[in-house]
Amino acid sequence: MATTTTSYAEEQAAPAARAFWISRINVGRLIAHLALLALVLIWTLPTAGLLISSVRDRDQLAVSGWWTALVTSDRNVALTLPGADAQAEEGGRYVIRGELFSDAGVTVQRYGTSINNPTEAAAGETLAVRQGGEITVAADGSYEWVSATPFEHDRVRLFVVAGTPPRFTLDNYVNVLNSEGIGRSFINSFTVTIPATIIPILIAAFAAYALAWMSFPGRAWIVALIVALLVVPLQMSLIPLLRMYNGIAMWTGGNSKTYLGIWLAHTGFGLPLAIYLLRNYMAGLPKEIMESARMDGASHFKIFTTMVLPLSFPALASFAIFQFLWVWNDLLVATVFLGNREDQLVLTGRLRELLGSRGDNWEILTAGAFISIVVPLIVFFSLQRYFVRGLLAGSVK
Structure with missing residues (x-):
């Protein structure tokens, strides 16, 4: 052993x-x-x-x-002191008093009487003025300018390094929504995005079920063609599609710059991914459920509407997120199919115009940019629990 x-x-x-x-x-x-x-x-x-x-x-x-x-910020400010008519005689002296700032909380760090030396004296120190007398500026912005002889100046500049406490306001959003046309563009983006998200989902859901559970000649070739269309760049197909659409519009005597055109364009560009994603998910559903339903006499349409669609909600939600974000942030397709008409300009187009006309107004640009991303954030976080499940559709058996 x-x-x-x-x-x-x-x-x-x-x-x-x-x-x-x-x-x-x-x-x-x-x-x-x-x-x-x-x-x-x-x-x-x-x-x-x-x-x-x-x-x-x-x-x-x-x-x-x-x-x-959240911290106090320093900025250089050039101020004009009152003229000689503001002086008052006190005990044989001539005095000019006042406040440099009307806003509460603003403090003086340093100040000077020359632009070449704006930090000559600290707050609370006394500084000689070239026009006569001496000035003392306190940290809270109050000042006292004293002279032994009457003031005769007309205009005196004072240069101050001011500390400004943190200030927050919603005026930027009010200005953007009311004055810059963002509100109208916001509605236009919804008008484009919602139908351009729903239409391809409806079409792709029927096509995906047919390719996953219905047998007919050429099904494998159609799947291969859909996979091939995934790699076609949008820019390559945009011009031919636009020319074809314009030709149809001219033949029917209609206007080519309509919402219908951009809905159809986004539908065409989004269908390959939608069909591929939904087909993979539906093909992974339990085969026994389908066979039991057919034995009970259910038609394909009955199986699709009562069983497959509810079970495919994670994949539908995943594609809805992709399509919504793509259409909402799109500028190229919107510019080509809608143009730059004021009543149809989408949010991305409006922000592009703001960059050109108000490029130095950062408060306008930041407020407008955040307005443009808040809706995609809401959509993503509300559907995120289905996102990963839909992306992994059909990846494992």
Whole structure:
């Protein structure tokens, strides 16, 4: 009878080996979590920066980044002091008093009387003025200008380094929605996006069921053709499609720049991915359910509407997210099929015009940009639980 013996060295080495592999597994998991956290931060920080910038005061936004939104920001200000008619005689002296800032919370860091040296004196220090007398500016912005002789100046400039506390406002959004035409473009984008998302889903769902569960000649060739269409660039097919659509519009005497045209265009561009995604998901549904339904006398249409569609909701939601985001953020197709008419200009087109006409007004651009992304964010987070399930449709058996 054979026996197996373990040496003392092997018994001592076994726990060390187990600890080594456990430590390697923990390190690998930690690295994976850190990489995931880094990706989340890379995608989240720009959105957070855009949101913070869109609610900041325009003066602060022009001189400092969004990451300084919660701290006091310094800016150089050139102010004009009152003329000689504002002086008052007090005990043989002539005095001019006042406040540099009307906004509460603004503080003076340093100040000067010459543009060549705007930080000559700190707040609270006294500084000689070339036009006569001496001026003292306090940190809260109050000043006292004293002279032994009457003031005769007409205009004196004072240069101040002012500290401004954080200020947030919704005026940027009010300005964008009311004055810049974003509100109308916002509605136009919904008018384009919602039908351009629903129409391809309806068509693709019927086609995907037929390719997954109905037998007919040439089915494999149709699937191969759909896969091939996935790699066709949009730019390659855009011009031929536009020429064909314009020809039909001219033949019928209609207008080619209509919402119907852009709905059909987005439907055509989105159908290959929709059919491919839904077909893979429907093909992975349990075969026994379909056979039982057919044995009970259910038709294909009955099976499709009562069984397949409810079970395929994750895939439908995944494609709806893809199509909605694509159409909402589209500019090229909207420009080609709708043009630049004011009453049909979509949100991306309006933002493009703002970049040209208001490119230096960052508060307008940030508010408009965040308005454009808030709807896709709502759509994504409301359907995200179905997103991964739909993307993995048909990938494993």
